[in-house]
Amino acid sequence: MKRTILLCLLCMAACSRAPRTANEVIAIPVRGLPVSPADPAWEDAPELAAAMIPQDLVEPRLLEPSTLSVRVRAASDGAAMALRLEWDDPNKDDVPGPSRMVDACAVQIPVKIEPDLPDPQMGREGKPVQVTYWRADWQATVDGRGDTLRDLYPNASIDHYPFEARPLEPGSEVQREMALRYAPAHRLGNLRSGPRDVPVEELVASGPGTLAPSPSPDARGKGVFGKSGWSVVISRKLPAGLEPDRRTYVAFAVWQGSRQEVGARKMRTGWIPLLRRAR
Numbered sequence: 366m367k368r369t370i371l372l373c374l375l376c377m378a379a380c381s382r383a384p385r386t387a388n389e390v391i392a393i394p395v396r397g398l399p400v401s402p403a404d405p406a407w408e409d410a411p412e413l414a415a416a417m418i419p420q421d422l423v424e425p426r427l428l429e430p431s432t433l434s435v436r437v438r439a440a441s442d443g444a445a446m447a448l449r450l451e452w453d454d455p456n457k458d459d460v461p462g463p464s465r466m467v468d469a470c471a472v473q474i475p476v477k478i479e480p481d482l483p484d485p486q487m488g489r490e491g492k493p494v495q496v497t498y499w500r501a502d503w504q505a506t507v508d509g510r511g512d513t514l515r516d517l518y519p520n521a522s523i524d525h526y527p528f529e530a531r532p533l534e535p536g537s538e539v540q541r542e543m544a545l546r547y548a549p550a551h552r553l554g555n556l557r558s559g560p561r562d563v564p565v566e567e568l569v570a571s572g573p574g575t576l577a578p579s580p581s582p583d584a585r586g587k588g589v590f591g592k593s594g595w596s597v598v599i600s601r602k603l604p605a606g607l608e609p610d611r612r613t614y615v616a617f618a619v620w621q622g623s624r625q626e627v628g629a630r631k632m633r634t635g636w637i638p639l640l641r642r643a644r
Contacts, residue, residue, distance in 0.1 A: 387411035389638035390448070390615055392439035398447045399440055402589050402596035407449055410438035415617060417632040422486050423573040425630045432619040432632040435470070441641055445583075446607075447600040448472055450617060454594035458622025459501035460517060466622035468501040472599050473616040474639070476569070478606045485616050485635045487570040496568040496576065497584045497601045501622070503564035504588045512560045564588065565599060573629065609643035 391411050399406040414434050419427040436451040450470050458468045475483050476493045483492035506512050514521055528543035545552045565586035567579035581602070588597040604613050614636040620626040 387413045389413065389612075389640055390437055390439050392441040392446055392448075392639065392641045394609075394642060394644040395440045395442055398442045398445055398600060399449075400447070400585065400598060400600065401587055402449055402451075402598050404598075406440060407438050410440055410449075413437045413637070415634045415637055417617075417619065417634055420486070420618075420629055420631050420633050423629055425628065427626065427630045427632065429624075430632065431621045431624045431626065435617050435619055435634070437617065439639070441603060444603060445600055446603050446641075447598055448615075449596065449598050450619075451596045452594050452619050454590075454621055454623075456621070456623040457501070457590045459505045459590075461502045462517065466620070466625050466627045468595060468622045469499060469620040470595070470597055470599075471496050471498045471618040472601070473618070474604050475614060476605075478604065478611070478613045482614060482636055484572070485633070487573045487576065489572045491571070493569055493571045495579065495601075495604070496570060497565055497586075497599050498568060499565045499586045499588060499597050499599055501588060501590075501595070503561050504586075506560050507562070507564045567601065603641070607639075607641050609641055612638050612640050615639040 390413050393410045395406055397406075414436050416434050417430075417432050419430050421427060432452050432454070434452070438449045440447050450472075452470070454468060456468075458466065461467055473485075473487075473494050473496050475488070476495055481492070483489055483494050487496075488494035510516060514523060526547065528540055528547060530543075533540040533543060563585055565584045567582050567584045568576050569579045570576045583602055585600040586598060588595055590596075607613050616634050616636055618631045618633045620631045626632070
């Protein structure tokens with residue numbers, strides 16, 4: 366009898382630890398937003414396995430499927446929302462360079478909650494979408510890897526950088542001006558190059574080819590590469606009007622660098638219901 370009771374208790378414990386599945390993304394209420402993919406709080410969130418399809422509507426198209434699904438869990442503290450995305454990837458691609466693409470993922474949400482949804486392919490004119498984008502190389506620099514040529518290409522031979530010339534006092538205005546002269550991306554205000562404080566950026570789009578920086582860069586993220594692939598947490602403000610027990614929609618995208626996926630060449634989902642659950 367005692368053995369039977371013990372087996373029942375073990376089965377109940379195992380069932381309680383098994384991931385609950387869902388047919389929509391359910392953001393469970395939490396007091397503190399989980400920021401790490403390994404946070405125990407994720408165990409209480411139902412998991413959605415979202416099927417992915419190649420982006421084959423606009424150039425450059427992706428013709429061969431790569432990532433077949435992305436596993437998603439979500440949580441909200443009432444002010445912000447965190448989504449954990451996991452997908453299988455045999456290769457860790459986090460070093461940029463010529464002909465090198467990097468792993469990445471993105472979360473897309475309509476700007477407004479309304480019955481008439483934007484196109485899932487980056488929205489459309491008058492129906493914009495918000496995109497929160499994470500990249501593996503940005504994660505590497507946030508985790509401490511350097512971002513100079515010496516860091517990325519340790520075997521490269523660099524004779525001289527003009528802005529490191531001895532007559533220039535380090536940190537002086539003249540030296541900063543010279544450094545900008547040899548960093549054209551920074552000179553033009555391209556904030557996607559160089560070291561970063563966070564591995565994500567917030568964007569807005571009103572159709573393919575219209576992606577632009579968002580005026581409120583409040584997103585956070587953290588990605589970890591494991592035995593089967595990436596586990597990435599993306600945190601952002603709650604969509605406007607997403608009250609408890611109300612729904613909006615969300616879509617996801619994944620890029621595998623080893624498959625030469627970049628820009629529009631990606632795997633994506635259609636719109637998926639997103640429910641913010643009340644406490």
